Amino acid sequence: MTRSRPYRLVLTMAAAAAGMSLVVPVLAQTDGAGATGVVPLMTTAPPTGLQAPLPKPSNGLQVPDRPIILSPTLQDVMGRTAGGPIDLQRAVAIAISNSRVLALAIENLQRLRGQRVQADDAFNPTLTANFVYTRLNRGQSATFGTTNITLVNVDQPVLTAQAVLPIDISGVLRAARDEASFQEVAARIGVNTALNQTVLSVKQAFYAMLRARALVVVADETLNNDLTRLSDAQKKLRAGTVAPFDVLSAQTDVANAQQQLITARSNVSLAAANLNSVLGIAIDAPIKITSRGAVDVPPGVGTAASANGSTAENAIAVSPDRGGQSSLYSLLVKDARLMRPEVLGAEAALAAAHRGVYLARRSYLPSLNLNAQFTYTPNAAGFSPQTTANQVSVSVSLPLWDGGISQAEVEQAKANVDTAQTTLRQTIDQIDLDVRNAYLNLLQARDRVTVSNQALSQAKESYRLAMVRYTSGVSTQVEVSSSQAALTQAEQNQVNALYDYNSARSQLDGAVGRYAYNIKGVGFTQPPTPSVVGAGRGLQNVKK
Numbered sequence: 001m002t003r004s005r006p007y008r009l010v011l012t013m014a015a016a017a018a019g020m021s022l023v024v025p026v027l028a029q030t031d032g033a034g035a036t037g038v039v040p041l042m043t044t045a046p047p048t049g050l051q052a053p054l055p056k057p058s059n060g061l062q063v064p065d066r067p068i069i070l071s072p073t074l075q076d077v078m079g080r081t082a083g084g085p086i087d088l089q090r091a092v093a094i095a096i097s098n099s100r101v102l103a104l105a106i107e108n109l110q111r112l113r114g115q116r117v118q119a120d121d122a123f124n125p126t127l128t129a130n131f132v133y134t135r136l137n138r139g140q141s142a143t144f145g146t147t148n149i150t151l152v153n154v155d156q157p158v159l160t161a162q163a164v165l166p167i168d169i170s171g172v173l174r175a176a177r178d179e180a181s182f183q184e185v186a187a188r189i190g191v192n193t194a195l196n197q198t199v200l201s202v203k204q205a206f207y208a209m210l211r212a213r214a215l216v217v218v219a220d221e222t223l224n225n226d227l228t229r230l231s232d233a234q235k236k237l238r239a240g241t242v243a244p245f246d247v248l249s250a251q252t253d254v255a256n257a258q259q260q261l262i263t264a265r266s267n268v269s270l271a272a273a274n275l276n277s278v279l280g281i282a283i284d285a286p287i288k289i290t291s292r293g294a295v296d297v298p299p300g301v302g303t304a305a306s307a308n309g310s311t312a313e314n315a316i317a318v319s320p321d322r323g324g325q326s327s328l329y330s331l332l333v334k335d336a337r338l339m340r341p342e343v344l345g346a347e348a349a350l351a352a353a354h355r356g357v358y359l360a361r362r363s364y365l366p367s368l369n370l371n372a373q374f375t376y377t378p379n380a381a382g383f384s385p386q387t388t389a390n391q392v393s394v395s396v397s398l399p400l401w402d403g404g405i406s407q408a409e410v411e412q413a414k415a416n417v418d419t420a421q422t423t424l425r426q427t428i429d430q431i432d433l434d435v436r437n438a439y440l441n442l443l444q445a446r447d448r449v450t451v452s453n454q455a456l457s458q459a460k461e462s463y464r465l466a467m468v469r470y471t472s473g474v475s476t477q478v479e480v481s482s483s484q485a486a487l488t489q490a491e492q493n494q495v496n497a498l499y500d501y502n503s504a505r506s507q508l509d510g511a512v513g514r515y516a517y518n519i520k521g522v523g524f525t526q527p528p529t530p531s532v533v534g535a536g537r538g539l540q541n542v543k544k
Contacts (some may be wrong), residue, residue: 039446042300045328048442051505052293054199054518058093061521062103073285086287088206088294091279096195096519098280105187105194106522112180112187119180122173125165126450132158139381150381159376170365175358182352182534189348189533191523192341192516200510201278204503208272210291211499212264212379218491219264223257225463225484230254234478246477253481260488296504298446301453329439332512338433339513341524344533346427350420351534357413363406366398368375415505434511442504448497452490459483461489 050361058077062068074086077094086094096102133156140152168174230250236242276283337343373391380387399406466483517526531541 008459012435014107041450042298044300046442046446046509047296047299047505048328048332048439050514051203051296051502051509052089054515055089055093055096057096057519058090059097061097061519062106064107067103067107068098070346071100071280071282073282074287077281084288085290085291087290088203089208090291091198091275092202094281095198095279099194099198099278099281100189102194102198103203103280105191109184109191109522112184113490116180116184119173119177122166122176123168125163125489127161127163130160130162132160134158149383153379153381155379157378160373161375162371162373164372165370167368167370170362172359172362172365172367173538175355175362179352179355179359182348185528185533186345186348186352188523189341189345189528193345195519195523196341196513196516198278199515200506201482202275203506203510205271205275205278206289206294206515207499207503207506209268209275209289210294211495213273213289214265214495214499215492216261216264216268218488218495219257219261221491222484222488223254223261225487226250226253226257229477229484232248232277232471241473242477249477249481253484295498297498298449298501298507301446301450329435332439332508333432333435336431338513339527340427340431340511340514341513341516341527342423342427343431344528346420346424347530349426350417353413353417353420354534356416357410360406360410360413363402363409364399366396369395369397371395428491431511435508438504438508438511442501442508445504448493449501452494452497456487456490456494463487 074094077098078086122410136152136154136156139150139154141148141150143149166173230247230253233242233250237244237247272287275284275289276285276287279287281287371391371393373393375389375391377387377389463480463483463486466475466480470477470480517524519525
């Protein structure tokens with residue numbers, strides 16, 4: 001019994017939901033697409049390794065205290081080389097240097113770094129100086145015999161210097177420092193998150209523009225074919241060999257093809273604007289791209305030319321299938337949980353929230369300060385004038401009752417911990433979903449490339465035979481029009497399948513977090529260790 005393509009997808013999704021192998025072989029196979037009409041599909045694992053290494057930023061990373069005021073043009077970014085087309089790696093390099101998302105993450109790190117430094121400096125002594133000048137309407141003096149003693153001067157300048165050293169007997173300062181440190185770690189990981197998102201967005205937008213450009217070629221080819229058929233039908237009408245219906249049918253096809261071409265060209269403009277946006281350059285800046293080095297075909301499918309005439313090269317070899325495809329998928333999920341910066345950032349935020357509870361509870365405890373004060377009074381008066389005075393004191397403050405404010409702060413801090421824990425759980429579940437979606441999209445796109453290549457070959461042959469039959473007067477314009485529509489659809493399907501496959505490769509890399517750690521200067525150059533992010537029960541769950 002022959003199984004259809006939709007039935008195979010149902011089996012695939014059902015197996016995935018049950019945790020079984022994510023690839024289900026076609027049950028009826030013949031050479032090519034034989035009598036069964038079913039194209040044989042591969043049952044081996046698709047490529048799941050890194051699609052391409054991350055390039056260096058084209059112009060370095062953005063500096064937090066010197067933000068870009070207006071998005072630059074390609075001329076501003078690339079200089080003299082701006083006139084030529086840019087490839088995918090160049091586009092990624094430009095985006096890393098100009099991305100608004102990445103810039104905001106770097107600026108947020110700068111802010112949290114300042115808060116951490118402030119928490120560190122709270123352990124240091126503080127030194128303050130105070131100068132007070134007082135002028136009275138008159139002074140006071142007393143005369144004893146021949147001696148005149150000034151009791152109060154008219155001018156009374158006083159200079160005071162005071163040093164205060166906090167003694168962290170209750171652990172408040174340590175708790176505040178730890179909380180700020182974990183918040184800084186979370187912000188630093190946020191830079192890695194922004195980098196991963198930026199690179200993925202650029203690749204998705206780049207493939208979208210390549211797809212839109214290829215569909216323009218398909219629409220243009222369809223219009224040219226329809227124009228040729230219209231011209232041929234008009235000649236035959238004048239010769240009296242066909243009815244006016246053939247001309248009207250061809251004219252309708254030409255009008256439809258023109259509309260498709262208009263839409264396709266508009267989609268290219270929209271795709272270019274979106275690519276400019278994710279690159280961080282001016283939205284209306286002219287941009288040219290090339291598919292060189294960006295388009296691969298699935299290994300084993302064979303070399304297939306895309307609709308814009310470019311041939312995919314350097315197909316990446318299949319990664320070792322360690323223990324079957326369900327095992328391979330499990331490895332991807334495990335890697336994603338350990339590499340995705342969102343998990344690590346959520347873990348650091350959870351650690352910071354725990355320190356926040358500790359800090360809130362410290363408010364019940366006493367505080368201790370060591371004070372030293374020096375006072376200089378140059379116009380000291382009286383019987384025993386003293387111009388300088390030194391004072392050392394120890395102050396202890398014990399909170400007795402604050403109206404319940406401290407208890408409320410503790411409850412708020414506990415709620416922050418609960419929120420952070422739920423956020424960590426939500427992040428892990430979302431990452432699992434991202435990997436599953438990316439992997440299933442990759443499997444589906446690979447199979448669609450196989451099927452669409454075969455369907456395109458068949459549609460071309462069908463159109464050729466229809467034209468031969470029509471030219472020979474055996475068939476009608478309706479048959480040719482139908483075969484042309486089928487050919488256009490097959491060409492569109494082949495373009496979409498090819499770029500869906502390449503887009504799915506980058507989607508899987510982003511889902512695993514492979515774009516997050518390859519730059520220096522900000523963020524982490526590799527996933528931080530559990531001790532850095534304050535690993536607790538949350539990270540233990542991640543590793544399971």
